[in-house]
Amino acid sequence: MNNPLTISPREGDTASTVAQYHRYIDELLCLAQQALVEKDRDLALQFWQLHIAMLSIHVAIEDDCLAQVSGEEQKQWRWPASLYVAEHAKIIQFGSKVEARLKALPEVLTAPQIIAEIDFQRSYKNLLQHHEEREEIALLQEMASTSPAVMALFDRRISQQWQDCYHRQKHSLTLLQQHLVRLKG
Ligand SMILES: [Fe+2]
Ligand SMILES: [Fe+2]
Secondary structure, three states: OOOOOOOOOOOOOHHHHHHHHHHHHHHHHHHHHHHHHOOEHHHHHHHHHHHHHHHHHHHHHHHHHHOOOOHHHHOOOOOOHHHHHHHHHHHHHHHHHHHHHHHHOOOEOOHHHHHHHHHHHHHHHHHHHHHHHHHHHHHHHHHHHHOHHHHHHHHHHHHHHHHHHHHHHHHHHHHHHHHHHHHHO
């Protein structure tokens, strides 16, 4: 099994590649929460910002591709494109709220502050994970059969932009992970 922070795109298997990006995005969130548990606000914020950076690029490409699927093609889908687009907007907005809360916290956190943040992030995590699951069990399968041209475009965009972001994040992510390991002692 892949480490969730390692993405190995599989040629011709867009669904698997997208799922790997979802696990990567989930793992960045989990690292932000681990930093919170270690009482380090700055570290949590930096993991969170990597999470949001990848998520924003991810969502922008999905929105762009969804806009190119006709209503006729969507008739065979379990959920319409508008639902995915609305969820994207909600997730991004919620993610910004989490970031604003993290920025407003002191650098060294108390136990009640940590609990309050993790509780607040629970709803965000549920929203994000349900959305990803919807895409994995329905959208990606349906888009491949109803809209192969859009799926091919999606595949090209993924390989260009998501991979660029993934490679850009690698160095800072390694440094942040090392910092987290030191905190855990
Ligand atoms: Fe999405
Ligand atoms: Fe997605």
